[in-house]
Amino acid sequence: MDAAPALATIRAHKDRLFDITVCLRPFRAAGPRLDTEMIGDTLVVHNYGHGGSGWSLSWGSGTIAVKKAMERSPREIAVIGCGALGLTTAILAQRAGAQVTIYCKDLVQQARSARASGVWTPDSRIALASAAGPAFGALWEEMARTSWKTYRSYLGLPGNPIEFKDRYALYDGTPPAGLSEPPGSLDFAAYGNRIADLTPRSVVLQGADVPFPVPFARRSSTLQFNVHAYADKLLGDFHVAGGKIERREFHEAGEFARLPQKVVINCTGYGARALMRDDSIVPVRGQIGWLIPQPEVNYGFFYRDVSVVSRSDGIVVQWIAGGDMFGYGDDHEVVDRAEAERGVGVLEELYSRVSPNSV
Numbered sequence: 001m002d003a004a005p006a007l008a009t010i011r012a013h014k015d016r017l018f019d020i021t022v023c024l025r026p027f028r029a030a031g032p033r034l035d036t037e038m039i040g041d042t043l044v045v046h047n048y049g050h051g052g053s054g055w056s057l058s059w060g061s062g063t064i065a066v067k068k069a070m071e072r073s074p075r076e077i078a079v080i081g082c083g084a085l086g087l088t089t090a091i092l093a094q095r096a097g098a099q100v101t102i103y104c105k106d107l108v109q110q111a112r113s114a115r116a117s118g119v120w121t122p123d124s125r126i127a128l129a130s131a132a133g134p135a136f137g138a139l140w141e142e143m144a145r146t147s148w149k150t151y152r153s154y155l156g157l158p159g160n161p162i163e164f165k166d167r168y169a170l171y172d173g174t175p176p177a178g179l180s181e182p183p184g185s186l187d188f189a190a191y192g193n194r195i196a197d198l199t200p201r202s203v204v205l206q207g208a209d210v211p212f213p214v215p216f217a218r219r220s221s222t223l224q225f226n227v228h229a230y231a232d233k234l235l236g237d238f239h240v241a242g243g244k245i246e247r248r249e250f251h252e253a254g255e256f257a258r259l260p261q262k263v264v265i266n267c268t269g270y271g272a273r274a275l276m277r278d279d280s281i282v283p284v285r286g287q288i289g290w291l292i293p294q295p296e297v298n299y300g301f302f303y304r305d306v307s308v309v310s311r312s313d314g315i316v317v318q319w320i321a322g323g324d325m326f327g328y329g330d331d332h333e334v335v336d337r338a339e340a341e342r343g344v345g346v347l348e349e350l351y352s353r354v355s356p357n358s359v
Contacts, residue, residue, distance in 0.1 A: 002203075004211040004219075005166075008296040009354065010308070010315060012347035016292045019314070020340045022333045023115035025284040026270040027051040029131035031140070031189075033278070034064055040257030045069045045265045047085055048272045049281055052124030054084040055116055055225050059150040060143025062089035069263050070096050078103055078261035082245065083113030086267035087234045093265070094241045101261065102238070105249040105271075108231040112269060117288060117309050117316050119167070119300070120223035122147070122195070125284055125324055129189040141194045148198055151223060154230070160312065161230035164221055168301040170350075171216040175204060188324045212301070213353035224300070226312045250275055285327035289340030291315035306346045319343040 028049035036045050047065040050057055066089060069077055075098065079090040082104035090100045108114055122144040127136060154162040169175070202220035210217045238245075250256070253276055256264045266272065273281040297310040302320075309316035319339050320326050 004205060004209050007211045007299055008294065009351055010291070010294065010297055010310075010347060012291065012317075012344050012351055014341045014344050014348075017289050017340055017344060018292055019290040020287065020335045020337060021115040021290070022285065022287045022335055023112040024270045024331060024333060025052045025054075025125060025286060025327075026272065027125045027282045027284050027328070028280050029128040029282075030280065031127035031132045031136050032057075032061060033272075033280075034061065034068075036068055039253055041262060042257045042259070043069070043072060043263050044253070044256055045263070046272075046276075047089055047265055047267045048081075048269050049278075050085065050269075051126050051284065052286070053122050053126045054113060054269065055118070055227070056120050056122040056124075057126075057140075057143045057147050058084045058088040059092070060146035061085060062092045063146050064139075064143065065089055065265050065267075066092045066096050069093065069265055070098070072263055074098055074261070074263040076101070076261045076263070078256075078259050078264045079267055080104070080250065080256070080264060081111075081267035081269060081271070082106065082108050083111040083267065083269050084108075084116070085113075085269065087231070087238065089265050089267050090243060091234065091238055091241070094238070094243060099242065100238075101244045101246060103246050103248045103250070103259070105247065107245070108235065109228070114227055114231065115286075115288060116225070116227055117286075117307065117318055118225040118227050118311055119309055120225075123189060123191045125188055126191075127189045129187045132189055136189070137191055137194060140189075140191050144191075144195050145198070148195070148223075154233070157233065159226065159229035159233070161226055161233045163224055163226070165224045165310070166299045167220050167222055168212065168299065169218040170212055170214045170301055170303040171218075172214055172304075173216070175216050175218055185323060185325045186328070212303075213350065214303070217301075224309065224311070228313045282329055283331040285330035285332060286318065287336060287339055289317040289343055291317060291344070303350060304346050306343045308347065317343045317347065
């Protein structure tokens with residue numbers, strides 16, 4: 001087993017919270033909507049409803065959507081939405097040979113996608129096992145593997161838009177044999193075992209091998225998105241390839257037929273609930289407290305219902321109590337400072353047990 005590295009201490013104090021953001025993840029029990037329909041004389045390809053897996057599955061999902069769109073061999077394609085799914089789908093459509101215009105209310109920096117935690121979570125609230133059906137697992141695996149392979153080309157670029165980092169699960173007692181959800185939880189689908197060959201196996205640390213003041217930890221290595229740097233890179237790639245962006249807000253799906261492009265890919269995320277009158281989309285609220293960045297902190301962890309992700313634009317602190325049901329059905333995007341401070345308080349107590357220079 002590799003020796004545990006020395007880890008820099010996070011300066012976890014409530015007065016270092018410089019921002020708090022809230023987003024709504026678009027969950028669909030049957031999984032993302034990837035079908036097509038005709039609206040007037042316009043072919044609309046849907047690509048929304050990815051729960052907490054939008055960034056993680058974006059390239060694979062976009063590949064499926066673009067393939068359906070290109071069956072008409074269009075010279076021009078419209079993409080609705082400029083979040084994680086919209087940007088990657090637009091770039092894929094360009095690579096397929098189409099001229100692409102993105103229509104959006106907000107650019108990615110203001111979109112809900114910009115408020116994601118930034119961790120590779122390809123099956124986070126992606127579907128319910130009972131609703132998705134047995135065939136969805138293979139489709140999910142295709143999307144996950146396609147996305148994973150594509151992210152290889154973004155490693156090592158200026159700003160580290162995509163990078164590998166160690167992540168720890170910390171335990172005050174013996175690690176449980178398996179993950180469990182609280183009583184009354186829904187049967188959220190879990191497909192991670194289908195792509196177990198992509199990442200190193202996690203290892204259990206104990207005693208002196210644990211670089212934290214807890215008796216046990218589980219260490220893994222996974223992909224991380226520095227969302228703002230990554231989004232800037234995607235926007236730049238889209239513009240360099242001749243892409244156009246038009247700021248426009250849609251109020252009902254019939255407006256798609258009024259666009260000059262007759263092939264449209266709908267990547268509106270949670271906005272599709274109102275736009276498409278799609279009540280199958282369930283909001284899952286997620287809030288992030290942002291601590292001032294610390295470049296020397298190059299790891300993340302989960303401890304006592306708190307998830308921590310160290311990014312170049314800030315240290316993400318997210319309170320997650322109750323597993324995947326936390327935030328389910330909650331459409332409130334109002335900031336809850338008490339929730340953010342509760343998470344920072346857990347970290348403050350953890351680091352109070354160690355020396356000031358290292359965990």
